[in-house]
Amino acid sequence: MAAASADLLELVTAHxxxxxxxxxxxxxxxxxxxRFFEQQRGSKPLDTAVRCYRNPWLKDWYQGGENTDQxxxxxxxxxxxLYEYIFFLYRVKLPTFLCEPQPVKSRPFIYVQVPVDLTKxxxxxxxxxxxxxxxxWNLIPQALKCDFLEPFVHALAWASARRIExxxxxxxxxxxxxxxxxxHLGGHxxxxxxxxxxxxxxxxxxxxxxxxxVQFLRRRRLASEPWVNLENVESIVxxxxxxxxxxxxxVYCCWSGRYMQEARLLEPFALLHVVLDGDxxxxxxxxxxxxxxxxxxxxxxxxxxxxxxxxxxVNEAGRGLCRPTSFGVAKRDLMSVSHG
Numbered sequence: 001m002a003a004a005s006a007d008l009l010e011l012v013t014a015h016x017x018x019x020x021x022x023x024x025x026x027x028x029x030x031x032x033x034x035r036f037f038e039q040q041r042g043s044k045p046l047d048t049a050v051r052c053y054r055n056p057w058l059k060d061w062y063q064g065g066e067n068t069d070q071x072x073x074x075x076x077x078x079x080x081x082l083y084e085y086i087f088f089l090y091r092v093k094l095p096t097f098l099c100e101p102q103p104v105k106s107r108p109f110i111y112v113q114v115p116v117d118l119t120k121x122x123x124x125x126x127x128x129x130x131x132x133x134x135x136x137w138n139l140i141p142q143a144l145k146c147d148f149l150e151p152f153v154h155a156l157a158w159a160s161a162r163r164i165e166x167x168x169x170x171x172x173x174x175x176x177x178x179x180x181x182x183x184h185l186g187g188h189x190x191x192x193x194x195x196x197x198x199x200x201x202x203x204x205x206x207x208x209x210x211x212x213x214v215q216f217l218r219r220r221r222l223a224s225e226p227w228v229n230l231e232n233v234e235s236i237v238x239x240x241x242x243x244x245x246x247x248x249x250x251v252y253c254c255w256s257g258r259y260m261q262e263a264r265l266l267e268p269f270a271l272l273h274v275v276l277d278g279d280x281x282x283x284x285x286x287x288x289x290x291x292x293x294x295x296x297x298x299x300x301x302x303x304x305x306x307x308x309x310x311x312x313x314v315n316e317a318g319r320g321l322c323r324p325t326s327f328g329v330a331k332r333d334l335m336s337v338s339h340g
Contacts, residue, residue, distance in 0.1 A: 041071070052101055097253060099247035102248070108156065108201055108206050108209045120225075155220075159210070160209055171198050200306040210237060214234055249266045271285070
């Protein structure tokens with residue numbers, strides 16, 4: 001057994017290098033994970049409750065056979081085990097590139113992505129006064145992310161209320177963050193997946209919601225800054241996310257683009273209660289609920305898939321925790337929430 005564990009650790013190192021936090025006591029968990037993936041690999045079962053996952057890029061340490069483009073299939077009860085393994089690998093700095101296919105029934109969502117030039121942020125700007133270490137470590141300041149996100153959250157909430165018959169003026173919005181340095185773009189990028197986890201809609205309706213959000217943003221005419229250009233909202237809200245061949249990364253997995261893999265993790269950023277009242281837009285970060293959610297619940301909540309309305313683990317609990325406030329106050333609260 002010791003020899004087999006050592007061989008497995010060598011296999012992990014051969015595929016992923018030595019920059020991980022695996023300890024001597026983790027080798028049994030690696031063996032369990034590899035066995036799990038071997039059992040789930042194969043042709044698509046007939047059971048419609050089965051969910052498919054794929055690693056669309058590299059052949060990783062847990063994959064057997066010669067084909068790199070493998071599929072794994074999990075029943076509902078097996079998905080929770082998969083989520084636990086995903087978070088374990090994230091915690092030891094061996095995140096996977098696992099994705100799920102374009103959903104037939106989806107939560108309303110949008111991807112937003114735009115390059116950001118950190119060198120053009122003045123040293124005395126509020127962003128760097130609030131987070132002075134951002135300059136030293138070449139990080140995108142949290143306050144910049146919050147300012148960038150506000151109109152896009154507003155747009156998705158407005159478009160969902162407009163398109164979905166059962167929607168009200170008050171609902172939850174989830175923000176997942178994959179911002180960071182992009183190898184593909186050759187620079188830093190603001191990159192988020194924003195979704196409304198309470199609703200279940202067709203792919204066409206999800207696309208229509210995204211198109212309505214773009215029209216909302218065009219009418220609003222977003223103001224650009226020297227470090228980020230917001231003029232072309234059509235290019236910021238990624239329409240290709242609704243293509244039939246699109247695969248969506250799971251939470252705590254690395255981003256996998258169409259042409260190259262990116263070492264940018266998709267991580268929870270915020271869970272908000274949003275209220276629309278005419279032209280007024282308010283939100284409240286659900287801090288207590290954010291801290292109480294288990295890691296595997298974040299993975300389920302962050303999926304683009306939805307089997308039925310109000311599937312979310314946060315719906316009923318979330319309603320009683322929020323007191324919507326103005327954007328400025330909520331922004332400060334949002335920056336103080338720990339999502340780690």
